[in-house]
Amino acid sequence: MTVSAKEIEDFYYFARKVEEFHGHICVGIATGTKSALAAMRKLGFNPYEKKNKDLIVYVETARCMTDAVQGVTGCTLGKRSLKYIDYGRFAATFIKLSTGEAYRVTTTKDFDKNLTIDEVLKLVSETPDDEMLKIQKVEVDIPENDLPGPPKDKAECSVCGERVMDGRAVFKDGKAYCKSCLYGAYYKVKD
Ligand SMILES: [Zn+2]
Ligand SMILES: [Zn+2]
Incomplete structure (x- = not known):
């Protein structure tokens, strides 16, 4: 499996966009951007389309990765499309409301501490999803009171x-x- 030029371009576009929102660029932003883009592709969402009303995301950490997930998907707490489950794990679950299709994504890769952030970005952008992410097909029962609307x-x-x-x-x-x-x-x- 290789990474297409389009996927690399998407990665850099969103990593930079998230950098603005998050305040800096870091490993969490790199892996979070990679995770969110992988999930969106699997669910058939276009990340450039800003109104993904059919998408709900559960994040399991209140750290960098979550800002990347928010920046890529456009899901937010206030729109009720982002849910925070306080597990302290670098993972997020992406759910397509209309079909119930859902994927939980977490990263399996550790990065050499001596790498510069530019080297991390290059590495993450060029690594195939299945070599640095664990993607599980899951089912999520979303309580009625947690839905948007x-x-x-x-x-x-x-x-x-x-x-x-x-x-x-x-x-x-x-x-x-x-x-x-x-x-x-x-x-x-x-x-
Ligand atoms: Zn950060
Ligand atoms: Zn009271």
Whole structure:
């Protein structure tokens, strides 16, 4: 398997585009760009088309790779097309909503620390997908409340009075609670 000139061109185009968004170019951006492009090709998406409304991505890390996935696919948290699962693994799953077809992609390659980033980019661009990526065909059950579109479930917390969207309210003894009021928040209110 060899890498076509078009695939190399696509890789550089998106790696540079992501560099702007992410703030620097690094190994995570290189492998993330490679992973996202490979998945898009398998699912038949054109990465140059900016409205991939049929695509949902689950990312498993809040590190560089995720910015590459976002930059290549155009999927974002706010559009509900990007989901963050806090596994701490450099992997992402790409799902075509209309067919349910899905691929989980992670990288299997370690890079020599002495390589410059230009050498990494060249290496990644010229390495066939199957020699540096693990691509698994998977199935993902996306909860209805996680899909894009208007919110289906809204509630008001009986303690703080704030609105809780998308089925995230918890009901106890007939009352609605936001998770922070019921289980404790990640923040502490000062005075
Ligand atoms: Zn980075
Ligand atoms: Zn509350």
